[in-house]
Amino acid sequence: MKLNETNTPEEAKDAFKLALENNYKIYISKYAFILENYLVNSIFERIKEPSLKHLIDQFTSICVDFVMLRLFISGYTSNTNNPLNTSIYIIQKYSKALSHNAEYKSEIAHILQQDYASVLSQITMLIYI
Incomplete structure (x- = not known):
């Protein structure tokens, strides 16, 4: 299933679960x-x-790196005939664009720490999903 801006959050969730299971x-x-x-x-x-x-x-x-890469790889490998090369490309681009971006990392950490929730429990939930 290809997603666009007209899909509902529930459709996006179902598409991600399908990509996770099938790809x-x-x-x-x-x-x-x-x-x-x-x-x-x-x-x-x-x-x-x-x-x-x-x-x-x-x-x-x-853990944030792992979860983001898993999300990207799940989506992109469902639309390619060469998942190995695609995943290597995704990891390279992620490393260059986001992994070394301190602002991005601090924003993710801030989101995880909102509502005084345990960071460790939030991370565990992200990995498990």
Whole structure:
């Protein structure tokens, strides 16, 4: 199902669930090493970063990366004949555009901390979905 601005949030949710079941799970069973390599590299980069002092901040940042990449890969791999090359392209573009964007990261952290909710429980929910 292709989405556009006329779709309702419920239709978008159903389309994402369908893409997750039909594409992402098949893709990740074959190519999990690609996302795993990206996340391991992310961990090593963040260990060297003095700007993120707290472990929970580093964990939040990596989890946000994982959730966003999973969302993008789920959508894009459902519309391609070459999911491996598409996912590599997505990870490269994400890294260049969003992963190194401090403002983006702080905005996501702010959203997770609204309503005094536990950041760890919010992250767990995002990963589980």
